[in-house]
Amino acid sequence: MVTTSIEKGVDWVRVRGDFPILGAVDAQGRRLAFLDSAASSQKPARVIEAVERYYRETNANIHRGVYDLSERATAQYEAARHMAADFVNARSAREIVFVRNTTEGINLVAQTWGRRNVGAGDLIVVTTMDHHSNLVPWQMLAEEKGARLAAVRVTDDGKLDLDHLKELLAQGPRLVVFPHVSNSLGTINPAKEIVRLAHEAGAVTVVDGAQSVPHMPVDVQALDADFVAFSGHKMLGPMGSGVLYGKLELLEGMPPFMGGGGMIRKVSIEGSTWADVPARFEAGTPAVGDAIGLGAAVEYLQGIGMTNVREHERALTGYALERLREVPELTVYGPEDAEERAGVISFTLGDIHAHDVAAILNEENVAVRAGHHCCQPLMERLGVVATTRASLYVYNDEEDVDRLVVGLRRAQAIFAA
């Protein structure tokens, strides 16, 4: 056993028990081995109850209602903002903009800071391992502005080629964007170093934190990134909750993203002026209940401790990599060392199509994802059309990994027949 059920004071069996959906068994009495948290995580009872409680006891539109319910809803919504700020160690809750997800956070930066600050001929540096969410918005901006786009190469062992990054930085890019953790390879990129190098080259940085913030301690001040986007639904929170962190001085210099209620100071037929940050970026009625649910998810994760979360996943990833080595003709992509990767394991199994592998695993009540994982340029770099991906979180254990291995052997047996 690589992990024990009680590790550094965390009872991981109890943690698993906090997730109602994982308590179910299938017709054959098998529990669900949920290995798709990189796409979206499951939710603990505490988060589900926080959302339910909000709708049962507090539901009202926020900020302008002069009655108790509205004031309570506003207070809970703003408390969730403070919890999110605390979670990533932002200097101020004003640096936290509630959005729907990582995608919206990145588009917000592209359409506001980007449209104002990127011009014809400017260079935007992306990476070959970026999720389409951190690539397509920049392509759209580059097309609109006549800017150039260049992608940092990925090495054979699934890391960013930092020499190539330095070559691109020598061209003085306006912007450097990258994933903190790759959702396909699991690679943990040296985010602090990349941000430092980018800043030295005079660039602004956007970190896609979708796969890092839920899984390890992330301190935006230590990272010094200008913007970090992440999704609540990947960190035990509700779908529809997400966060864009931005340095206050940058946010304050940005025009609004969408126009409407809640984001203005004064409106006349002739024109409007904008509210302060972060209200300026939260036009219309926000997803109040979801934000409150995200606050509950933050509290839950802090209860476990993010260092413990990371340690649990590191140990389980190490165990999984070891067990997967036993499966013949299985190719795992990304760094070999569990220290250098988060709990995301992409692989191919001989020439069996990734979707067939996932379908057979599903028959074993093992849930994984198959496809290009919204990383088509990376798939091209790896020379594959698709991979099967198993991803881990707080509720996974060795049994889930063992079930994966059994399922893979069964897939091989079926295709060998």
Ligand code: PMP
């Ligand atoms: N970036 C990365 C690295 C991701 O893994 C994901 C989700 N697969 C996203 C961005 C997009 O997240 P969302 O769909 O929540 O906007």
